[in-house]
Amino acid sequence: xxxxxxxxxxKPDEAPAPERPLETTSTSVVLPxxxxxVAPRSSPVILDLGPAVGTNVSFLGERLxxxxxxxxxxxxxxxxxxxxxxDLRAALMARLERTVTSPLDGVLCWDVFDYLNRATAxxxxxxxVQHLQPGGVVHGYFAAAAGDIDRYTxxxxxxxxxxxxxxxxxxxxxxGVLSTRDLATIFAGTTVMESVLLKTQRREIxxxxx
Amino acid sequence: MxxxxxxxxxxxxxxxxxxxxxxxQQSTTPRVETAQPVQPVQQEKANVNIGKSVIIKGELSGSExxxxxxxxxxxxxxxxxxxxxxxxxxxxxxxxxRAVVVEGSVQGNIATSEKxxxxxxxxxxxxxxxxxxxxxxxxxxxxxIDMQQAKGGEKHEAKPAAAASTPxxxxxxxxxxAVPAPVSVAR
Numbered sequence: 001x002x003x004x005x006x007x008x009x010x011k012p013d014e015a016p017a018p019e020r021p022l023e024t025t026s027t028s029v030v031l032p033x034x035x036x037x038v039a040p041r042s043s044p045v046i047l048d049l050g051p052a053v054g055t056n057v058s059f060l061g062e063r064l065x066x067x068x069x070x071x072x073x074x075x076x077x078x079x080x081x082x083x084x085x086x087d088l089r090a091a092l093m094a095r096l097e098r099t100v101t102s103p104l105d106g107v108l109c110w111d112v113f114d115y116l117n118r119a120t121a122x123x124x125x126x127x128x129v130q131h132l133q134p135g136g137v138v139h140g141y142f143a144a145a146a147g148d149i150d151r152y153t154x155x156x157x158x159x160x161x162x163x164x165x166x167x168x169x170x171x172x173x174x175x176g177v178l179s180t181r182d183l184a185t186i187f188a189g190t191t192v193m194e195s196v197l198l199k200t201q202r203r204e205i206x207x208x209x210x
Numbered sequence: 211m212x213x214x215x216x217x218x219x220x221x222x223x224x225x226x227x228x229x230x231x232x233x234x235q236q237s238t239t240p241r242v243e244t245a246q247p248v249q250p251v252q253q254e255k256a257n258v259n260i261g262k263s264v265i266i267k268g269e270l271s272g273s274e275x276x277x278x279x280x281x282x283x284x285x286x287x288x289x290x291x292x293x294x295x296x297x298x299x300x301x302x303x304x305x306x307x308r309a310v311v312v313e314g315s316v317q318g319n320i321a322t323s324e325k326x327x328x329x330x331x332x333x334x335x336x337x338x339x340x341x342x343x344x345x346x347x348x349x350x351x352x353x354x355i356d357m358q359q360a361k362g363g364e365k366h367e368a369k370p371a372a373a374a375s376t377p378x379x380x381x382x383x384x385x386x387x388a389v390p391a392p393v394s395v396a397r
Contacts, residue, residue: 057344
């Protein structure tokens with residue numbers, strides 16, 4: 001009866017907010033296609049816009065016998081103190097110019113574009129397309145929902161279709177969303193071969209040039 | 211009254227006390243190590259250390275394993291040996307060795323015939339060329355990693371069948387250690 005009329009009803013203790021995991025596993029249907037597109041190429045060159053991850057270096061080196069260029073663009077995102085977007089854009093382009101010394105067969109951009117405004121994302125994408133070989137491919141993860149980001153995702157290849165996502169806390173930033181149409185626009189001259197919306201509110205995309 | 215007469219016990223043999231350990235008299239004459247042993251026995255590999263306060267500018271080469279804790283600017287060449295860059299070392303040089311272990315800071319390209327290992331406190335900015343590259347969690351690296359040339363472009367799935375039937379070559383006999391070339395040290 002007390003429950004019916006709310007008399008003396010005790011408010012249930014508020015459930016504590018669930019802790020966000022530090023690591024999750026993600027199945028990928030796009031990564032195998034990326035690897036399949038790069039593998040037949042002779043002495044392929046792959047640009048990784050993320051940080052150096054030992055497991056990924058070993059995996060890509062053994063599987064593809066490739067030359068791997070490590071861009072680590074998030075280092076600039078984290079260290080550029082200026083709030084002016086053009087300063088970050090200049091730093092990113094300078095880093096790309098120093099890193100990319102040969103035509104590219106593949107690009108991995110797993111957690112980069114979410115931190116960039118539209119103009120900077122367009123400049124980076126144009127650079128990548130310019131340096132991609134015909135038939136070269138881009139494998140990227142992009143946010144599918146706008147909001148604030150307070151953690152960086154480090155992707156670790158466990159096997160050709162499984163990635164471990166390891167999260168690191170970062171200062172909160174505003175995140176924009178690039179739809180599949182936006183990506184097709186900023187990556188002008190390429191074709192979106194695959195676009196998968198994941199449960200984690202991220203979009204996994206494979207883009208091909210030519 | 212009920213005590214039985216016990217048979218006389220045989221005399222216990224006298225156990226002499228344990229002999230003291232032999233005292234080895236150490237020779238006071240200094241031991242002179244010869245560069246060329248009489249018999250070709252396997253000698254322990256020597257490891258040269260360059261301390262924290264040492265600064266070298268120029269070319270550094272040798273035929274021994276080397277550990278650097280100081281600063282080197284220029285070029286380091288140890289084609290047949292292992293180079294260890296200690297946690298306090300700061301290297302701005304091109305490095306050529308059989309294997310390299312990085313625990314400190316390197317700005318420059320590294321090329322090895324066996325392996326490059328960057329440990330968790332290590333930092334490298336430059337290009338790596340080696341059949342095997344290992345980067346620990348927490349290590350910093352920016353540049354390129356080339357594992358193509360040393361592998362001859364072989365990929366994981368395309369291992370040649372002949373490799374399985376190739377007999378293992380007999381190990382080469384041990385060679386006497388050569389006298390290392392002198393290294394100029396600038397302080």
